[in-house]
Amino acid sequence: MNGIGIDIGGTNTKIIVVDGRGRLLHEERFRTLPADGYRDFISRLAACVKRLKKEWSPVSIGIGAAGDMDPEKGILRFSPNLRWPSVPISGPLKKLTGLPCAIENDANMAAWGAYEMELKRKYPNVLTVTLGTGIGGGLIVNGALYHGATGSAGEIGHNKIEPGGAPCSCGARGCMEAYCGNYAIIREAKKIIKNVPAFVKKYAPAGHTELDPLCLTRAADGGHRGALKVWHDMGEKLGRGLADMILLFNPDCVLFTGGVSGAARHFMGPMKKVFAAQQIARPFGAVKFAVARNADAGVYGAALLGMELARRR
């Protein structure tokens, strides 16, 4: 059984075909060109899907995009990258291609992709934590993606860990993202590391010229005290934020995805220390932790969730 996965970005739209185990069969991309309008985009997308349908006989389509979705009605209500009015996606695509089409926001698609491909559905109840520029997440409940009343379940970056604290990308203060997001990690590193250009020159991988999480990870690997402190502080804040969620949701497993999760070996220790100090100990004693190897599971998750829903119908 094959399925099509689509990730609609503000610049490019990525399309893949995978088999039932998530193995990549085909991959392509085209320019999204949101300014040309929604109708134009849907007709180009449908043409591409029809061509792939002939070659790969997929049973379903799954679509992820950043923004606000109605998975039940198949509507993209708002996307910050596309700026169309609320538009139907699943209905028109099904009409044009004959394939059932699941949509979810990209954080939920990434959650499902990581759940199937990294955890092999091993645990029934999982909180996924996507660490990148922003912090997102998703909930798997009883082995199924849970999207909540308005499709935004797992919006974990904006819980408050320091009332009135550091400014967050969302406009509020003191959110977990404001301490553990990419930009916050760099902000803290610039306070701690005295000679940033020399630090970047020494630790950045080829082609990187700015202080970024990868550079900080490599420095921490080499024992750099400042970099280790950055990850220590980030892990402690992450632990405080996630502790509240573990108390509420009592998951079997917390699964980290996203680019910054590559530094897990440096932030997991301080994070677990926060959990070990919790008064209500059992949920923290029981929860497992995992780090996704494929940090970009979104478009795979779209393909796999589309197949999952087609199977269940």
Add this chain to the structure above:
Amino acid sequence: MNGIGIDIGGTNTKIIVVDGRGRLLHEERFRTLPADGYRDFISRLAACVKRLKKEWSPVSIGIGAAGDMDPEKGILRFSPNLRWPSVPISGPLKKLTGLPCAIENDANMAAWGAYEMELKRKYPNVLTVTLGTGIGGGLIVNGALYHGATGSAGEIGHNKIEPGGAPCSCGARGCMEAYCGNYAIIREAKKIIKNVPAFVKKYAPAGHTELDPLCLTRAADGGHRGALKVWHDMGEKLGRGLADMILLFNPDCVLFTGGVSGAARHFMGPMKKVFAAQQIARPFGAVKFAVARNADAGVYGAALLGMELARRR
């Protein structure tokens, strides 16, 4: 269809028989006498159930108690009120009475009782918030009680809203309960109300001689500024704690139960003001709020959940 509901307390054990709609058919209680040991208790409980079985033909038993349960194995792992070692409950009771027996902690039973009896299962995804001496809660996901990896899902009282803040009953600092639990409300009231004896004399209902939430509710009803400020501050703190949970869980409805929920008309306004100021607005725009009329749904929930699980088997 009838079912038996049991609430094991440290002092008394309450037993009810209800019909499929939660209407009370019979009610009794006996002394728990935990110091006489677990075997003695189970044999007395089984004798009572066997007697009720003859009269009412129940299809199931549901048991709630404060503490740490394993609902799948039917084991009471630890109860602060009983202090037995980890003991099996469902297995022995089924053997002695012939009835299937569901167990859950009392917060989960209260959540299910309120969900069936107050909301009539109207919404698929509900967060229940029990406001009393402590603050507990429960999660209903896709119309079923969700208990998480270790049966403690919905442990909402101990999320941190003020790092290093007020001391909580759990031993930590800054928990939501440390601002919104019964004891915290009284602590704050004593700071604000100058002449406490006169206040109690004026506002306490007959038989109450201490400052308590009911007294503060009556004073607020009468327009007492100090009492209104107590509820205002409590509502603001509650809003901050629940905001994080609404972001994670994205529920259709938040349902308040427990004795302190009787003051909802005073704390809901300030709470909703916190929600209205959230940057990520949609989950807060969509969520409904409800207050349970029957504040003590625990033993009803036990009876109803027992029947629900017996039906699903």
